[in-house]
Amino acid sequence: MKIAVASDHGGFALKETVREHLKGRGFEVVDLGTYSEESVDYPVYGRLCGQTVASGEADLGIVVCGTGIGISIAANKVHGIRCGLCTSVEMARLTKQHNNANILALGGRTTEPKLALEIVDTWLDTSFEGGRHQRRVDMLDEM
Ligand code: RB5
Numbered sequence: 001m002k003i004a005v006a007s008d009h010g011g012f013a014l015k016e017t018v019r020e021h022l023k024g025r026g027f028e029v030v031d032l033g034t035y036s037e038e039s040v041d042y043p044v045y046g047r048l049c050g051q052t053v054a055s056g057e058a059d060l061g062i063v064v065c066g067t068g069i070g071i072s073i074a075a076n077k078v079h080g081i082r083c084g085l086c087t088s089v090e091m092a093r094l095t096k097q098h099n100n101a102n103i104l105a106l107g108g109r110t111t112e113p114k115l116a117l118e119i120v121d122t123w124l125d126t127s128f129e130g131g132r133h134q135r136r137v138d139m140l141d142e143m
Helices: 009-024 042-054 069-076 089-097 113-125 132-142
Strands: 002-007 028-031 060-065 083-085 103-107
Touching (some): 002 042, 009 028, 009 103, 009 113, 042 060, 042 103, 060 069, 069 083, 069 103, 083 089, 089 113, 103 113
Parallel strands (some): 002 028, 060 103, 083 103
């Protein structure tokens, strides 16, 4: 399983924490940047991660900006991407079970690292339920 991670400066610190956590769990990680706290534009990194997942270069993605909002909007502009911004473990479980989110978004300035890693693990360890949710996910992918 290959996971792409990307952030702007507001999400840089949490992206670094997430990347090391993923490596510790044995995942192959592709780090798309940013690589410092110098100010950059989140749409660039959201789209890059979206394209990396949509093309199949990575199986899943995790994006982080200050709130997770801007970078999730950018990722969701890429056809085939279902990016869910999660601020709780419950949301992480549901965005996989119901939305089959292929990218997880986190807020580096709004979610504490410990909770963020619980969200990451829950999202990774939960399966899509399919059934009635498959039809709705198909509808999203047709948009
Ligand atoms: C950058 O200052 C900030 O606007 C960005 O990280 C993010 O929170 C946008 O949604």
